Amino acid sequence: MLNVYDILETIRMIQDECLDIRTITMGISLLDCIDPDIDKACEKVYSKITSKAKNLVSVGEQIEKEYGIPIIHKRISVTPIAMLVAACKGSDPVKFALTLQKAADACGVNFIGGYSALVQKGFSAGDLELINSIPEALSVTSNLCSSINIGSSKAGINMDAVKLMGEIVKKSAEVTADRQCIGPAKLVVFCNAPEDNPFMAGAFHGVGEPDCVINVGVSGPGVVRAALVKYPDASIDEIADIIKKTAFKITRMGQLVGSRASKMLDVPFGIVDLSLAPTPAVGDSVAHILEAIGLECCGTHGTTAALALLNDAVKKGGVMASSHVGGLSGAFIPVSEDAGMIDAAMNGTLHIEKLEAMTAVCSVGLDMIVVPGDITAATISAIIADEAAIGMVNNKTTAVRLIPAIGKKEGDILEFGGLLGSGPVMSINTKSPAQFINRGGRIPAPMHSIKN
């Protein structure tokens, strides 16, 4: 039975507290598009994506109207393109990038992800070609996202790939320096990358996935914050309960939208990613939740503990609300995409070292952090290695999305616009890790990887 309080609560969540579905992401396998002739492969890729996803945007818009809930993005993720590149020796992988962009334009989606390679244990055919083409691919496209998995709890960390990715991140920023260094904002370096993640820039369609699938990413930091501010004197146990109840409601909505989309598109429903994904809009910030829990400013002592509580409660509340949970699931802590994080970084409370500690207990990793343009490739690699080590040892997904602000220094600001927001250049440690990074090789997997 419907009651008035529930109806008004839902409407308030949507209207005043920025509740939305962040994304409906269609995962499409491109394994049947592999061809030794790259032009033929591109043709197959374009026709498969545009036939599978032709109704994705219109169905998304119809569901928005039916339920009165905004669906911010419609996206596509595809099989890691390195697997297609493997078959066409000597061809330029950027052709695939341009094809994916053309397909994204034709379908009207906001992002297309999967310009990816999985190299946690080493490079196979196509991987190096794809990685080396990333700076150009991200520069000549606008909606394409790229991700590279360089480590896992099972395989260890591929330090050759870590070294290379430091250089690629820097180069991606250099070639897009005239466009606020937007290149690396669309590039994620993962440890333990999930195969069913609907969120960008790290989404790709894993090889264990079905031919086509619908995954949904929910949002709703504003709703959690609004629920918490009503209870300034509640104990931590009560805070955890409030978060769980709110996460349940948010996730149920994701489940409803996902199953409806799956039915309308006649595509199997994969997972709901129970994430608290912030946007730069006021009232949609994860940092502000931590402040509502009782911190004067995000980044101060106590932030890691508050985030651990939040992350865990979101999962516990959400998991019962959905038939299948997957992706990244937890609280995201991107800096440039979160009004509270931006403020905390600007006023000097939030530093990259604290963010690193927070990534041990949040859903992903060091995300959308703007660093000085004169950062060395070795330092970027070392930051990637640190983050991958946290993921590898703790059996969790971690990732790095750093944006070197070419020609800018600490205190300056990069403006990306849209969901990517804007970020102040944050200070980094400048002592050299070059010798460590230049050694190459692979960090062995931790003892607890041997579970068989």
Next chain:
Amino acid sequence: MKAVITVIGKDNVGILHKVSGICAEYHANVIEVTQSVLQDMFAMIMLVDISDINADFSQIVDKMNALGDKLGLSIHTMHEDIFNSMHNI
């Protein structure tokens, strides 16, 4: 299949008439109405049956939104499933 229509805003002559008029136009049967006027604020929640509507549900949503814009009211027209799934286990 049912939908929930909520109307909130400054009280005026004929709000109920105009909203229910759109329902009638599309053959959506009004099942239940709760309404209150506090000082000059009007708040109404209407439950309507949309099983036999003669157009796409999104057309009703558009029409209600247009009415809300015209009268300066906040009108939400939503399928009941969203409330059922969010608030019931």
